[in-house]
Amino acid sequence: MKISQEDAILIKNLYLSKQYGAQLYQRKFTEFWLMTVDAAKNNPRALWRSVNKLLQPRTDVTTQTLSADDFATHFRHKVDAISRATANSAPPVITARSATPLTSFEPVTEQEISKLLSTSPSKSCCLDPIPTWLLKRISAHIAPIICYLCNLSLSSGTFPPVLKHALVFPRIKKPTLNPEVVNNYRPISNLPYISKLVERVVARRFKSHAEAQGLFPAQQSAYRPFRSTESAIICVHNDLVRAIDDRKATLLVLLDLSAAFDTVDHEILLSILETRFAIQCTALDWLRSYLTGRTQVFVYADKQTVSYPVLCSVPQGSVFGPLGFISYTEDIVNVTEQHKVSSHLYADDTQLYATTKPDDVSSVRRQLGACTADVAQWCASRRLQLNADKTEAIWIASKASLNKVKSQDCSLVMGAETVTPVDVVRNLGVYLDSELSMKQHVAKVASICFFHLRRLRQVRRRVGKDITIRLVLAVIMSRLDYCNSVLAGLPQSTLQPLQRVQNAAARLICDVPYHEHITAHLRELHWLPVRSRIEYKLCLTMYNVHNGRCPSYLSDMFQPADTPSRPLRLRSADSSSYVKPRLRTKFGERAFSHSGPAAWNQLPEHTRQLSSLSVFKRELKTILFSRSFE
Numbered sequence: 146m147k148i149s150q151e152d153a154i155l156i157k158n159l160y161l162s163k164q165y166g167a168q169l170y171q172r173k174f175t176e177f178w179l180m181t182v183d184a185a186k187n188n189p190r191a192l193w194r195s196v197n198k199l200l201q202p203r204t205d206v207t208t209q210t211l212s213a214d215d216f217a218t219h220f221r222h223k224v225d226a227i228s229r230a231t232a233n234s235a236p237p238v239i240t241a242r243s244a245t246p247l248t249s250f251e252p253v254t255e256q257e258i259s260k261l262l263s264t265s266p267s268k269s270c271c272l273d274p275i276p277t278w279l280l281k282r283i284s285a286h287i288a289p290i291i292c293y294l295c296n297l298s299l300s301s302g303t304f305p306p307v308l309k310h311a312l313v314f315p316r317i318k319k320p321t322l323n324p325e326v327v328n329n330y331r332p333i334s335n336l337p338y339i340s341k342l343v344e345r346v347v348a349r350r351f352k353s354h355a356e357a358q359g360l361f362p363a364q365q366s367a368y369r370p371f372r373s374t375e376s377a378i379i380c381v382h383n384d385l386v387r388a389i390d391d392r393k394a395t396l397l398v399l400l401d402l403s404a405a406f407d408t409v410d411h412e413i414l415l416s417i418l419e420t421r422f423a424i425q426c427t428a429l430d431w432l433r434s435y436l437t438g439r440t441q442v443f444v445y446a447d448k449q450t451v452s453y454p455v456l457c458s459v460p461q462g463s464v465f466g467p468l469g470f471i472s473y474t475e476d477i478v479n480v481t482e483q484h485k486v487s488s489h490l491y492a493d494d495t496q497l498y499a500t501t502k503p504d505d506v507s508s509v510r511r512q513l514g515a516c517t518a519d520v521a522q523w524c525a526s527r528r529l530q531l532n533a534d535k536t537e538a539i540w541i542a543s544k545a546s547l548n549k550v551k552s553q554d555c556s557l558v559m560g561a562e563t564v565t566p567v568d569v570v571r572n573l574g575v576y577l578d579s580e581l582s583m584k585q586h587v588a589k590v591a592s593i594c595f596f597h598l599r600r601l602r603q604v605r606r607r608v609g610k611d612i613t614i615r616l617v618l619a620v621i622m623s624r625l626d627y628c629n630s631v632l633a634g635l636p637q638s639t640l641q642p643l644q645r646v647q648n649a650a651a652r653l654i655c656d657v658p659y660h661e662h663i664t665a666h667l668r669e670l671h672w673l674p675v676r677s678r679i680e681y682k683l684c685l686t687m688y689n690v691h692n693g694r695c696p697s698y699l700s701d702m703f704q705p706a707d708t709p710s711r712p713l714r715l716r717s718a719d720s721s722s723y724v725k726p727r728l729r730t731k732f733g734e735r736a737f738s739h740s741g742p743a744a745w746n747q748l749p750e751h752t753r754q755l756s757s758l759s760v761f762k763r764e765l766k767t768i769l770f771s772r773s774f775e
Contacts, residue, residue: 210325216315217443217450219327220407224457227408227530234525239416240476244423247354250299250431253346258288258295261345270335271312277338295343302430308340309439310452311460332407334441334462344464347431351424351468360422361471362478363697367492368467371689372696374573375628377491379686380698381498381572382631383737384487385541385581388500390733394542394550396509397498397577398517398557399570401535402524405493406470407458410528411436414459414473422472435465457528467492473527480523484516489698491573495520503542503549514558521560533562539570540579543732547579575628581735583632584639591642594621598649605653613654614670621650625675630682633744634735637676644675668774677769680744683737684765687745691721691753702738721753722746 262284269277280287298304315330322329355361356369366372381397388395415433418424424432439455459466459473471492481488481497489496497516501509521531538557540550557564569578569585576586597620605613625643632640648663655666667674673681689695690703706722723742726733734740745753748768755761 211327211445213443213445213448213450215327216313216330216332216445217453220313220315220332220443221453223404224407227403228457228528230530231525231528234522234528237413237523237526239413239420241420242360242423244358244360246423246425247351247428248426249428250347250350252296252299253292255288255292257346258292258342259284261342262288262291265342265345268338270337272310272335272337273339280338291339291342295346298343299346299431300427302427302434304343304431304435306438308337308343309435311336311439311441311455311462312449313441313443315443315445332443332461334460336460336463341464344435347435348465348468351422351465355422355472358423360475362475362490364478364488365471365475365490366696367471367490369471369696371694374491375630376696376699377489377496378573378575378628379630379737380696381489381496382575382577382581383702384498385577386733386736387738389541389543389546389581390728390730390736391500392503392543392546392729393500394503394506394509394540394546395498395500396506396513396555396557396566397496397539397541397570397572398513398564399537399572400495400497400517400520401532401537402493402495403530403532405529406461406466408528408530409459409470409473410457413527414469417473418469421476436469474529477520477523480519481516484512484519486513486516494573496572503546504553506540506550506553506555510555510557517557517559531559533559533564536564537570538564538566539568539577540566541577541581542579544580573628575631582639583635587632587639587642590624590627591646594624594646595649597621598646598653602653605656610654610656617650617654621646622672626678626682629675629679630686630737630740631735632679633683633737633740640675647672647675664774671766671770673766673769674773677773681765681769683741683744684748685762686737687723687741688753688758688761688765690741691745692756699737703742721750 262281267277267281273280311334313332313334315327316333317324317330319329352369361369366374366377385395385397414436415429418432419429436459439460440452441455442452443450459469471490474490474493477490477495478488486497486499488498497513497520499509499512517531517536524531536559540547540555542550555566557566569576571577576583576589578585598617601613601616601620608616625646632643647667651663651666651670651672652659652661654670657663657666686695686699690700693700704724706724723745725739725742725746726736728734728736728739734743748765752761752764752768755764
């Protein structure tokens with residue numbers, strides 16, 4: 146068949162337009178995901194959602210057997226059941242403390258509102274009149290109006306009723322759970338953006354008041370500056386390692402509360418804020434207005450229930466709610482201290498532990514049994530319910546000591562329930578085994594990382610190298626670095642799976658085959674090997690300790706070398722070194738109280754004395770990089 150010249154020109158133009166369209170699509174695709182990843186770089190949850198959209202996983206299945214009314218009935222009945230179960234409990238004992246009263250919240254400025262608008266997540270809710278991204282774009286014009294309305298709310302002690310309404314969405318707790326079972330879901334409240342903006346203003350002022358006067362317990366690590374799950378894990382892990390080094394066994398109990406945020410009693414919370422946190426007058430009126438008169442509807446499969454009043458709870462998804470909860474539960478440490486039991490809190494996660502000689506586990510069993518019984522009573526007095534079915538216990542000791550422990554009755558009796566110890570527990574995202582070998586944790590992290598690497602490989606060629614680097618840093622490297630200070634001192638054979646993950650990530654980014662050596666590519670990406678990344682985290686944490694940017698439970702571990710124990714001044718008196726504690730075993734070197742100073746003291750003196758955190762990070766990485774690839 147002969148093609149005319151006109152047809153040939155038409156075909157050529159169609160081909161060129163198709164080719165141009167493909168190039169335009171690829172360019173716009175790359176630009177969109179660069180913007181998306183950049184927008185979510187400070188919000189891990191939003192980044193995970195963006196990555197899931199990019200990788201196009203199986204969409205959430207909306208079951209046909211469940212409805213919005215089913216979820217409303219389930220969640221409301223669950224809260225009502227806990228309220229009935231704790232209704233006859235004794236009222237809480239709320240002991241007053243000496244503190245300077247906070248009678249009103251300081252007015253907000255336009256500059257503060259503008260900063261909050263620029264730094265807060267760009268989440269939107271169906272209740273918002275305009276999208277959050279648009280609100281941020283017109284922040285220069287809208288900030289004065291928001292500032293005026295916010296100050297009007299603070300000065301009058303009234304939280305606007307229109308901002309008290311929430312949309313509650315059921316979210317499945319784990320992807321592996323059966324979506325047909327309502328108990329496998331948790332309620333998440335979506336609130337108007339302006340509501341959370343006003344809450345951020347109040348939360349800042351309340352937190353400053355509480356921190357300045359030391360009203361939060363030192364062992365509470367949630368929603369507070371310089372505290373995180375990592376600092377909490379470092380503290381508990383250090384105590385467990387030191388106990389093993391001292392040839393003792395530790396019983397660790399992880400308590401679980403049923404629907405903790407949803408059962409907070411408003412009147413009890415207000416009484417605690419007034420009595421223990423010295424919130425008075427207009428400030429207390431504002432918090433009372435914020436808590437009371439709230440309503441919610443449940444949303445599922447694009448359908449809504451009728452509006453229900455909220456008679457208790459602090460909303461999950463709010464800004465002040467988590468602060469209100471840790472204020473509600475802060476004096477639980479008084480119960481644990483009465484029993485001489487060590488504790489650490491992170492929001493509604495409570496860790497209790499006590500040590501003993503391996504041949505005398507009965508004393509610790511009685512000690513923690515009595516403590517958990519009193520904690521259960523304390524919870525009931527505040528209309529909270531301790532869930533014995535989900536509470537976990539684990540004995541942690543050396544292999545020889547564990548054999549002695551297991552030859553005895555090592556279960557924990559909690560009232561009418563008996564908790565059988567397990568071999569591995571998941572504590573704030575870290576898997577702790579009975580011997581603290583950390584092999585299960587390393588294997589779990591490596592497994593999850595390889596899963597995500599396989600998913601990222603599907604889109605490597607579509608998104609290009611730049612986006613791949615950012616996604617790998619967010620999805621893979623963040624997992625390798627999370628709480629990696631507890632991996633200090635482990636043998637290379639234990640850490641090798643994590644190093645294989647990093648090598649595979651570098652091969653994915655650089656698009657090189659498996660058989661090719663990876664060292665040059667790690668150097669090109671300027672990535673520290675896994676063991677050096679652990680040392681980097683140790684030194685960074687010690688830098689924060691040295692400069693007072695850490696909780697007291699970390700700083701109290703260390704003694705500076707410039708505080709000699711005898712009158713004769715030591716030669717290192719003017720240095721920034723720290724004393725390493727005396728140990729009984731090689732295993733004890735894994736404790737942060739030893740591994741931290743060991744890594745820190747090896748740094749040059751001028752590096753340890755740097756005042757800028759960003760400069761310290763840059764120089765620290767340069768030092769470790771030269772050590773790793775010299």
